[in-house]
Structures are given as structure tokens and as C-alpha cells.
Amino acid sequence: MVGMKKLINDPADVVSEALRGMAAAHPDRLRVDLENRIVYRKDAPRPGKVGLISGGGSGHEPMHGGFVGVGMLDAACAGEVFTSPVPDQMMAATKAVDSGAGVLHIVKNYTGDVMNFEMAAELAAADAGTEVLSVVTNDDVAVQDSLYTAGRRGVGVTVLLEKIVGAAAEEGRPLQEVADLAKRVNDNGRSMGMALTSCTVPAAGKPTFDLAENEMEVGIGIHGEPGRQRLPLAPAREIAELLVDPVVSDLPYQQGDSVIAFVNGMGGTPLIELYVMYNEVAQLLDRAGITVARSLVGNYITSLEMAGCSVTLLKADDELVRLWDAPVNTPGLRWGA
Amino acid sequence: MVGMKKLINDPADVVSEALRGMAAAHPDRLRVDLENRIVYRKDAPRPGKVGLISGGGSGHEPMHGGFVGVGMLDAACAGEVFTSPVPDQMMAATKAVDSGAGVLHIVKNYTGDVMNFEMAAELAAADAGTEVLSVVTNDDVAVQDSLYTAGRRGVGVTVLLEKIVGAAAEEGRPLQEVADLAKRVNDNGRSMGMALTSCTVPAAGKPTFDLAENEMEVGIGIHGEPGRQRLPLAPAREIAELLVDPVVSDLPYQQGDSVIAFVNGMGGTPLIELYVMYNEVAQLLDRAGITVARSLVGNYITSLEMAGCSVTLLKADDELVRLWDAPVNTPGLRWGA
Numbered sequence: 001m002v003g004m005k006k007l008i009n010d011p012a013d014v015v016s017e018a019l020r021g022m023a024a025a026h027p028d029r030l031r032v033d034l035e036n037r038i039v040y041r042k043d044a045p046r047p048g049k050v051g052l053i054s055g056g057g058s059g060h061e062p063m064h065g066g067f068v069g070v071g072m073l074d075a076a077c078a079g080e081v082f083t084s085p086v087p088d089q090m091m092a093a094t095k096a097v098d099s100g101a102g103v104l105h106i107v108k109n110y111t112g113d114v115m116n117f118e119m120a121a122e123l124a125a126a127d128a129g130t131e132v133l134s135v136v137t138n139d140d141v142a143v144q145d146s147l148y149t150a151g152r153r154g155v156g157v158t159v160l161l162e163k164i165v166g167a168a169a170e171e172g173r174p175l176q177e178v179a180d181l182a183k184r185v186n187d188n189g190r191s192m193g194m195a196l197t198s199c200t201v202p203a204a205g206k207p208t209f210d211l212a213e214n215e216m217e218v219g220i221g222i223h224g225e226p227g228r229q230r231l232p233l234a235p236a237r238e239i240a241e242l243l244v245d246p247v248v249s250d251l252p253y254q255q256g257d258s259v260i261a262f263v264n265g266m267g268g269t270p271l272i273e274l275y276v277m278y279n280e281v282a283q284l285l286d287r288a289g290i291t292v293a294r295s296l297v298g299n300y301i302t303s304l305e306m307a308g309c310s311v312t313l314l315k316a317d318d319e320l321v322r323l324w325d326a327p328v329n330t331p332g333l334r335w336g337a
Numbered sequence: 338m339v340g341m342k343k344l345i346n347d348p349a350d351v352v353s354e355a356l357r358g359m360a361a362a363h364p365d366r367l368r369v370d371l372e373n374r375i376v377y378r379k380d381a382p383r384p385g386k387v388g389l390i391s392g393g394g395s396g397h398e399p400m401h402g403g404f405v406g407v408g409m410l411d412a413a414c415a416g417e418v419f420t421s422p423v424p425d426q427m428m429a430a431t432k433a434v435d436s437g438a439g440v441l442h443i444v445k446n447y448t449g450d451v452m453n454f455e456m457a458a459e460l461a462a463a464d465a466g467t468e469v470l471s472v473v474t475n476d477d478v479a480v481q482d483s484l485y486t487a488g489r490r491g492v493g494v495t496v497l498l499e500k501i502v503g504a505a506a507e508e509g510r511p512l513q514e515v516a517d518l519a520k521r522v523n524d525n526g527r528s529m530g531m532a533l534t535s536c537t538v539p540a541a542g543k544p545t546f547d548l549a550e551n552e553m554e555v556g557i558g559i560h561g562e563p564g565r566q567r568l569p570l571a572p573a574r575e576i577a578e579l580l581v582d583p584v585v586s587d588l589p590y591q592q593g594d595s596v597i598a599f600v601n602g603m604g605g606t607p608l609i610e611l612y613v614m615y616n617e618v619a620q621l622l623d624r625a626g627i628t629v630a631r632s633l634v635g636n637y638i639t640s641l642e643m644a645g646c647s648v649t650l651l652k653a654d655d656e657l658v659r660l661w662d663a664p665v666n667t668p669g670l671r672w673g674a
Contacts, residue, residue, distance in 0.1 A: 005533040005534060005550070005553075005570065005644060006533070006610055007533070007573045007576060007606060007610040007611070007613060007614050007645075007646060008572070008573050008610060008613055009572040009573050009574055009613070010572075014609065014610075014613060015609075017573075017612075017613045017616050018609045018610075018612040018613050018616070019612075020616040021611075021612030021613055021614070021615040021616035021619070021634070022612050024615060024616055024619040024629075024632075025612065025615050025619070025632045025634050026632075058609060059607075059609060061607060061608035061609045061612070062608055066608070081609075196342040196343070196344070197342060213342070216342075233342065235345070235346040235347075236344045236345050236346050236354075237346055239344060267607040267608075268605045268607070268642060268644075269344060269642065270396075270398060270604040270605070270636075270639055270641050270642045271398035271399055271403070271604075271636070271639070272351065272352075272355045272395060272396060272398045272418075272641070273343055273344040273345060273351075273355075274344070274358075275354075275355040275356075275358030275359050275362065275398070276344060276345055276346070276351060276354045276355050276358055277344050277358070278358040278361060278362050279354050279355070279357040279358035279361055282358070282361040282362070292361075295361075295362045295363075297358070297362050297668075299607075299608070299636070302607055302608070304607050304609070305605060305606065305607045305644065307342060307605075307642065308344075309344060329672070331634075334671055334672050335666070335671050335672070335674070336673075336674070337672070337673065
């Protein structure tokens with residue numbers, strides 16, 4: 001099939017086979033409900049601990065299933081590629097991780113995800129009396145409304161939020177406090193991304209959009225949704241400015257601020273280029289008088305094999321940095337454990 | 338430039354700018370000698386500890402610079418993309434990490450790398466009296482001789498070896514023992530890779546080789562060297578057999594064996610596809626009666642943005658598994674620390 005070179009079998013089986021692969025690769029940490037397409041932390045529910053759930057369309061790996069484990073999520077619901085999971089999955093996960101301390105839903109702002117998580121929360125409350133709070137991430141400064149979203153899209157800050165809020169939940173904090181922290185992280189984070197190439201959804205079999213050999217799309221979403229502008233290819237230095245400037249001026253991040261700086265690959269961009277980009281981003285922040293307290297460079301919230309990157313900044317105080325540094329043990333993010 | 342969509346500035350600056358990016362992103366763990374293009378563990382040399390050095394052409398990130406840190410390498414020398422570093426770099430690194438306990442060179446079997454590391458060992462011995470031993474990895478079962486190699490190429494087992502031998506060196510074992518262990522790991526490891534697409538070396542500006550829309554290359558090397566055969570695109574299930582069968586039958590791995598199983602991405606293949614591949618590999622091993630003691634799935638020894646994967650097996654006894662599990666703290670591989 002022209003335009004689709006992938007390591008897959010039947011396109012219809014990609015998500016379930018990848019989940020089988022995760023189950024086979026991480027039996028020490030994860031338990032996978034293949035029927036409902038839910039990845040669980042092996043020891044969930046943890047007595048007294050607030051349950052953390054996220055989920056969304058597949059194709060953004062390691063997000064979210066790869067962020068399940070000690071110090072991060074208790075469960076992740078996988079939809080088809082670029083398609084929201086259904087409320088039944090989310091309800092099953094919600095009930096399964098509730099130890100009685102309640103559950104926080106971490107939802108990227110896409111209309112389908114938001115609606116389905118809301119419905120799942122209502123169903124779980126009605127069915128099992130589970131107390132559910134939600135946080136909706138909407139950190140993408142690129143566009144106000146988008147193909148699948150009213151308001152701003154939820155992107156890179158979701159990774160940082162799942163890590164930081166995961167550490168807080170691990171400490172045994174109560175649900176409202178965990179939800180407040182999640183909101184604080186989202187409120188202090190901003191992102192913007194760009195693409196050099198499209199990706200191809202397996203079931204579609206052809207690229208999501210066309211981009212000429214000499215073009216790039218700036219402000220793109222993680223499903224290939226149109227961004228702010230198409231521009232001629234540019235050096236990494238200019239691309240970094242096109243991403244960092246709108247991010248910095250939006251919150252705004254100011255001289256003297258301390259941030260967690262995250263340069264994310266879209267899936268098809270090699271690490272050597274992400275470090276070239278990080279070098280540019282670090283210089284821009286340095287010139288703006290913004291201190292990098294912690295950094296993350298790699299492919300964490302991806303768009304299948306799309307080439308490109310995004311930049312996320314999170315204004316960080318001592319508490320957020322301490323929670324960032326806390327032990328985490330997931331397939332996608334691991335330290336101190 | 339047609340055929341080259343990359344997040345870079347001047348192609349001539351890719352390696353030095355990526356090293357600057359690494360230095361900026363990991364100041365807590367790494368010290369980077371930008372002039373000599375050497376990534377050092379921040380606290381090297383460690384008194385009484387054997388120094389571990391590797392290196393090679395750039396473009397395989399996170400290998401090797403991303404494997405420098407506690408429990409793995411003391412230093413890595415970066416060459417230009419797909420080009421061996423020079424003996425002067427290797428000599429400088431060798432002298433710098435020698436605490437008096439000697440230095441082990443971990444060398445992938447490519448003619449330039451082998452020759453230059455040998456020369457560096459002689460220079461360091463003559464200049465500073467440094468005792469150097471070497472291990473050359475040659476785990477690729479695909480072809481006997483190749484474009485840049487006499488004998489088999491060194492590929493995926495190098496990642497596993499750097500981790501395991503790094504743990505042994507961290508325990509304070511003497512040089513000869515560390516070198517013997519390295520040889521044992523290499524002798525018990527086998528790999529084979531494949532590509533769906535070529536990659537483009539920045540300085541060349543065009544794809545290294547041509548591969549039709551309906552073709553794949555099986556047995557390819559990590560620089561795009563020709564493999565065993567070009568075949569029509571096939572499902573993941575068949576690709577897994579084309580890689581696992583020659584690997585298993587070569588050592589051979591036998592019923593009852595225990596292995597560390599490593600499914601590696603070539604750089605441009607998204608994680609969701611690597612898990613689909615791991616699912617197939619795990620089933621093949623299960624059917625052969627081979628037990629997976631530990632697994633690794635992700636992009637660790639890459640070929641720029643090439644799409645494809647490789648499979649590495651390492652026959653593992655209790656000691657190797659214990660050393661694999663030991664704490665490691667590098668940008669590319671981290672747990673327990």
C-alpha cells in the first residue's frame with residue numbers, strides 16, 4: 001500500500017496487538033485488560049491512594065499507557081488510533097482503581113475525550129458511588145479552536161502533569177488537593193508544536209495531510225490538525241524561535257522565572273535532532289532570563305511517525321520540582337525506582 | 338533541499354550542536370568536552386573503578402553519549418554522523434577516565450572504529466602508561482562481511498553489554514574480569530535488523546539508499562549497509578520470523594534458555610509499532626521454549642530517522658540478570674537511581 005510502511009499486521013489490530021506487546025514486555029509493572037483496552041498499574045487499587053486515570057486515542061505512545069506505574073497513572077484507557085476511548089472503558093477503569101479515596105481523570109482537551117470522560121464519571125458515581133474529579137489540559141497556544149477541540153488543545157503539559165500529580169497522589173494526598181495541584185500545573189504550562197512531515201493513520205492508509213518537500217507546519221496538533229501557518233523549511237534556530245516566542249509571551253514567562261523545559265519529538269524525529277533543538281531552546285530561555293530547573297528531551301507525546309517537535313514550558317516552584325524529582329517507575333518515564 | 342527535512346541548522350554543525358544540547362539538558366550527570374567531542378560522566382574518573390569507554394559515529398543516539406553515567410559508561414567519543422571518531426579523541430578520553438584501575442574500550446566491529454581504538458590504546462599506554470583492554474562486539478548475524486566491516490557487525494548487543502559491564506565496573510571489579518565479562522556478553526548475544534525506509538546523512542543531503550514503496554531490506558546494518566535480501570513489504574508477524582529465526586538458530590538459543598530480549602527501533606519507527614513487533618517476538622520465543630527474563634523495547638541504537646527495527650537476544654544467567662537490574666542513571670537508560 002503506497003504511503004504506508006509500517007511494522008504492523010492488519011491495521012484493525014494495531015492497538016490490541018500493541019497492548020499485548022506492552023503486557024508481554026512489562027508483566028512486572030502492568031496488568032492489561034485486553035478486552036476493555038485498559039492498562040493498569042499492577043498493584044492498583046492502592047489502599048487510601050487517589051486513583052489517577054488518563055486515556056485518549058492511541059498513536060501518541062508512550063502516552064498514556066506507558067505512563068502507568070508507581071508514581072504516575074493507575075490506569076490508562078486506549079482508544080483506536082486518534083480516536084477517543086468510550087465511556088464504558090473509562091468507567092471500568094474508574095471503578096477498578098478506586099480504593100475509596102476517589103479518582104482524578106486527566107483529560108486532554110479534545111471534544112470526544114472530554115465528553116466521554118464526563119459521561120464515565122457520571123456512570124461511575126451512579127453505579128459505584130465513586131467520587132471523581134477532572135482536570136482538562138489545554139496548554140497548546142497555537143490555535144483557539146481546532147479540528148477536534150473547542151478551546152485550546154491539550155498536549156505536552158499532560159506528560160509533566162501526570163508525573164507531578166502522580167507523585168502527589170503517591171504521597172497519599174486527598175482528592176481535592178490532587179485535583180487542585182493538577183489545575184495549577186495546567187495553568188502554569190504552555191506548549192507549541194510543529195511538523196516536518198505528516199503521519200499515516202493505519203486504518204486510513206494514506207498521509208493525514210500533504211506537506212510539500214520544502215514546507216513545514218507550525219502550530220500543528222498531535223493528530224495533524226492544522227496549525228498557525230505553513231512556512232518554508234527553516235533552520236532549527238528559527239523553528240525554536242517560532243515555538244518558544246509564542247509560548248513565553250502567552251503565560252507570560254518572565255525574567256527570573258524557573259521552568260521545567262520539555263522538548264518533545266513527534267515520533268519520527270531522531271534524538272540527535274531533538275538535542276539540536278534543545279540547544280536552541282536553552283539559549284533562547286537563557287537570553288530571556290528564564291532558568292531551566294529541570295529538562296526532558298525525547299519522544300513522549302507523539303503523533304505516530306510524524307517528524308517534528310514541540311516545546312513545553314512549565315513554571316516551576318520548589319514543590320513542583322520536588323514532585324518532579326520523586327521516584328517514578330513506568331515504561332515511558334523512570335527514575336529513582 | 339529535497340529529501341532532507343530535519344530539525345538542524347548547518348549540516349556541518351549537527352554533531353557539535355547536539356552535544357551542546359546534551360550538555361545543556363544533563364548538567365547534573367554529564368560533562369561534555371565540546372572541543373574533543375567527548376561526553377563524560379560528571380564524576381569521572383572514579384577512584385579504583387575501571388573506566389569504560391565507547392564511541393563511534395554519531396547518528397545512533399542515544400548510543401553512545403546517552404549511555405554515559407552511573408552504572409554504564411564513563412565516557413563516549415562522538416564521530417561525525419556514521420564516521421568513526423579519531424584516535425586523539427579516544428586517547429584523551431582514555432587518559433581522562435583512568436583512575437589507575439585501567440580502561441576497557443567497548444568497540445562495535447566497524448573497520449574504522451576498531452583501528453582507531455587500537456591506535457588510541459597504544460597511544461594512551463605509551464603516553465600515560467594506561468592499561469587498556471578491548472572488547473569488539475560483533476553480534477549481527479545478517480552478513481559475514483559488510484560495507485564497513487570485516488566479519489560481523491556490532492549492533493544491538495552493544496547496548497546490553499554497556500549496561501551489564503557498566504554494573505560490573507561499578508562494583509569495583511578488576512580490569513581483566515570486566516573485560517572477560519564483556520566478552521561473555523558479546524559471545525552470548527545475537528542480533529538482526531531490517532529497514533522500511535532509508536535515512537539521510539545531513540552532510541549528504543539525500544537518502545543513503547533507495548527502497549521502493551513496496552520493499553523492505555532485511556539484515557540491514559545501522560548505517561544502511563545492504564543486508565541479506567530485499568523483499569516485498571510483509572506483516573509484522575512475518576518480519577518477526579525473518580529476524581528471530583536467524584538469530585535463534587545462530588547461537589543457537591535452545592528450549593529452556595533464558596534471554597534478555599531487546600526490540601530496538603531504528604529511529605523513525607513509532608513506539609506503537611515496536612510493541613506490535615515485541616508481541617510477535619515474544620510469541621515466537623514462547624513457542625521455541627525460550628524464556629524472556631528481561632526485555633527492552635524502544636529506540637536505543639538508531640540510524641537517524643530510518644524506519645525499521647532490530648531484534649537482539651542475549652542468553653542470560655542469574656549473574657547477567659542481576660547486573661542488568663543494577664541501578665543505572667544515564668540520559669538513555671535509567672532505573673533504580
